[in-house]
Amino acid sequence: MSTTTPRLEIRNITRAFDGRRVVDDVSFKVMPGQVTCLLGPSGCGKSTTLRVIAGVDMQDTGEIYIDGKLICDTVFRVPPERRSVGLMFQDFALFPHLSVAENVAFGLSGSRAEKRARVEELLRRVDLGRYIDDYPHQLSGGEQQRVALARALAPRPKIMLMDEPFSGLDNRLRDEIRDETLRVLKEEGAAVLLVTHEPDEAMRMADEIALMRRGRIVQQGAPYNLYNAPVDRAAAAFFSDIN
Ligand code: ADP
Numbered sequence: 001m002s003t004t005t006p007r008l009e010i011r012n013i014t015r016a017f018d019g020r021r022v023v024d025d026v027s028f029k030v031m032p033g034q035v036t037c038l039l040g041p042s043g044c045g046k047s048t049t050l051r052v053i054a055g056v057d058m059q060d061t062g063e064i065y066i067d068g069k070l071i072c073d074t075v076f077r078v079p080p081e082r083r084s085v086g087l088m089f090q091d092f093a094l095f096p097h098l099s100v101a102e103n104v105a106f107g108l109s110g111s112r113a114e115k116r117a118r119v120e121e122l123l124r125r126v127d128l129g130r131y132i133d134d135y136p137h138q139l140s141g142g143e144q145q146r147v148a149l150a151r152a153l154a155p156r157p158k159i160m161l162m163d164e165p166f167s168g169l170d171n172r173l174r175d176e177i178r179d180e181t182l183r184v185l186k187e188e189g190a191a192v193l194l195v196t197h198e199p200d201e202a203m204r205m206a207d208e209i210a211l212m213r214r215g216r217i218v219q220q221g222a223p224y225n226l227y228n229a230p231v232d233r234a235a236a237a238f239f240s241d242i243n
C-alpha cells in the first residue's frame with residue numbers, strides 16, 4: 001500500500017461565534033504539489049477556516065496537521081509565524097517604501113547572496129526580473145500581484161493559503177493572472193489551499209475541490225466529479241452558471 005502524508009490535514013474543525021457554528025466539523029486534506037479549492041458562497045465559513053489554519057484564529061475543537069505533525073489542537077498550539085504557511089489575500093499590499101527585491105526578500109533569512117539568489121529566481125519565475133530594483137507604484141496591478149506571489153513563496157512555505165486573491169483584479173486580467181499564478185505554484189511544487197466563491201475559478205485551478213455550505217463540507221473530489229455529479233440540487237445550481 002502506498003501512503004503519502006498530506007501536506008495539510010484538518011480534522012473535525014469547529015468554530016462558533018456567539019454560539020453559532022460558522023465552521024462545523026470540517027475535515028479535509030491537501031496533498032503535496034496539489035491545489036485544493038475550498039469553494040462556497042459568501043458567508044459559508046471559508047475565511048474562518050483559513051484563519052484557523054494560519055493560526056490567527058483558534059478553533060473550538062479539532063486538530064490541524066502539517067506534514068503529519070500536529071500543529072494545533074485545543075490544548076497545544078504552534079504560533080502562526082512557526083507554521084510555515086504562506087498567505088495571500090485580496091488586498092495583498094506590498095510595502096510601498098521597499099523595492100521589488102526588498103519586498104520579495106522580506107520574509108527570508110540567510111546570507112545576502114542566498115537571499116539575492118532566491119529573489120532573482122522567483123522574479124524570473126514570475127517574469128519580472130527587469131523590475132527588481134523598481135518600487136511597487138511603478139508596477140501595474142497585475143505585476144504587483146505577481147510580486148506578492150513571489151514574496152509569499154520566497155521562504156518556501158509548506159502550504160500556501162490564498163483567500164480570494166484574484167477578486168480585486170478586473171475581469172480582463174483575472175484569467176491571465178490565474179493561469180500565471182497556477183504555473184508558478186506548480187513550478188515551485190507548492191501545496192495550495194485556495195479559497196474562492198467562484199466555481200469557474202475552482203474548475204480552472206483545482207486538483208481537488210471541497211464544496212462548503214453553511215459551515216460544512218457537502219462534497220469533495222476532483223473538479224469534473226463535482227461538475228458532472230453534483231451532490232444535490234443546490235450544488236448543481238451553484239455549478240450551472242460556469243461558462
Ligand atoms: P466566507 O469567507 O465564506 O465568506 P467567513 O468565514 O468570513 O465566510 O464568515 C462566516 C460567518 O461567520 C459569517 O456569517 C460571518 O459574519 C461570521 N463571522 C466571521 N468572523 C466573525 C467574528 N469574528 N465574529 C462574529 N462573526 C464572525
Ligand code: MG
Nearest residue numbers: 046047048163
Ligand atoms: Mg471570505
